[in-house]
Ligand SMILES: Nc1ncnc2c1ncn2[C@@H]1O[C@H](COP(=O)(O)OP(=O)(O)OP(=O)(O)O)[C@@H](O)[C@H]1O
């Protein structure tokens with residue numbers, strides 16, 4: 150078996166009485182799309198936030214590329230190759246679409262303490278910023294202010310910003326949240342087109358999950374109750390009881 | 398999971414906005430800035446030559462306070478960092494002139510005793526940079542109201558420190574008996590002094606313009622709206638803000654050196670927290686985050702101060718109320734208001 154890109158060992162996180170992450174063990178293998186499903190409040194976002202550094206775990210280890218990143222500050226995790234998108238759209242609202250992606254490109258290029266040359270006419274930022282916009286189908290909106298975009302377009306921009314940093318691992322927190330059917334289908338196509346990209350995907354839309362995932366982990370009350378291929382998860386009794394219910 | 402779905406009807410309006418954005422037309426704020434700077438280049442010298450030296454001195458004060466407000470705007474307007482202690486930089490800058498001159502005339506502290514402006518200015522900028530680095534390193538670990546309070550506390554600390562130093566007049570202040578001497582320039586000539594302040598304002602505006610549009614500036618501005626995302630992208634928001642704070646403080650310290658040369662009398666009162674509040678009002682009233690806004694804010698501030706103090710000695714109260722109303726109800730300050738007004742007319 151291939152060496153995992155991400156290894157999570159015995160991760161724990163409590164918020165007061167809520168055990169949001171309860172002894173989570175998880176491996177993500179290079180090039181796989183690994184989906185995490187689970188009911189509302191299961192701790193999916195909390196898990197992602199610990200991987201990307203917004204929240205520090207109480208106990209456990211996060212190994213990325215054989216490096217312990219458990220306590221690494223969020224901004225440094227971006228530099229080891231982890232990018233995330235947010236369940237609740239998190240953008241720079243009064244800037245243009247291209248500005249938003251250009252900032253991601255700039256972050257990826259490093260050495261941003263440049264105080265003099267205008268950024269908006271910098272071809273080393275503008276051109277690379279257009280690429281991910283084309284990938285998600287938003288390049289015609291490049292000059293728009295983010296606050297003018299529809300909800301679905303904002304979700305696409307979320308995705309474009311995660312793509313812009315060419316991450317080794319993409320953490321996607323419900324990229325299709327609140328999207329219509331058509332927009333969801335388009336997002337599925339976008340994600341499929343990424344090919345070898347390693348992705349940890351949280352998603353409620355089961356059609357999307359079964360269309361995209363190589364493996365699925367089921368998270369219930371902070372615990373991973375099952376991990377397996379889509380077929381295994383579909384036929385797992387415990388999963389059916391705990392989560393999929395009649396839908397399965 | 399329940400997120401606001403933006404209404405689709407916005408599209409038509411957005412289409413129009415995009416068209417407006419693509420046209421090369423200069424935005425109203427740029428025109429206002431050009432007109433304002435032209436005014437400041439012509440009217441004050443004219444006032445001087447027609448014997449109205451009083452008005453020239455008002456304009457000199459205006460340009461100096463404008464530089465301070467422009468510097469505050471870098472962190473407050475563009476960075477969203479509500480610093481309530483910027484008057485301390487003005488004061489430190491002024492004392493960086495006053496103290497060396499004091500020793501040049503009264504002896505002691507030979508190493509810093511000089512009337513040379515080429516020493517005063519780097520001193521003012523350097524001391525303020527250092528002060529900004531130390532206080533910023535601590536203040537920027539906090540957010541929101543805590544940041545406001547801690548920057549104000551640091552400002553008051555400097556205030557009381559100066560009050561307690563008897564050598565430099567303490568509470569009573571310090572008279573600067575000789576202005577900074579500069580090669581080929583005499584600051585004793587009021588018109589020359591104004592010219593120096595005006596050119597300094599131009600440079601300050603240009604500097605801030607370059608900074609806020611640079612890669613660095615984009616990060617500062619983005620972090621104002623969404624710090625979590627800027628960190629998630631891989632930027633050390635803290636380091637960026639600290640550098641912005643140091644630049645802002647240094648620039649304000651430079652304004653302080655000019656202020657010392659202008660008033661030739663300095664006292665701790667100039668760094669009282671109310672002075673910091675006035676600088677904040679200038680920025681917010683004029684339009685935080687617009688390049689020329691702080692100059693407009695400073696103009697209105699000085700104008701109101703002149704007019705109202707003629708009517709009543711209790712002018713601070715109605716003045717304060719007016720400012721608060723303006724801040725609450727005129728979104729984007731004067732410059733935002735003018736933009737909307739002119740923008741709407743021109744589109745008709
Ligand atoms: N910052 C916080 N402080 C306190 N409790 C929190 C915090 N963040 C999350 N929780 C709690 O932790 C649990 C897991 O929340 P989390 O947002 O991770 O769930 P989720 O699986 O992402 O849910 P959803 O499907 O609704 O997005 C919930 O009970 C939630 O109320």
Ligand SMILES: [Mg+2]
Pocket residue numbers: 193194195236
């Ligand atoms: Mg969630």
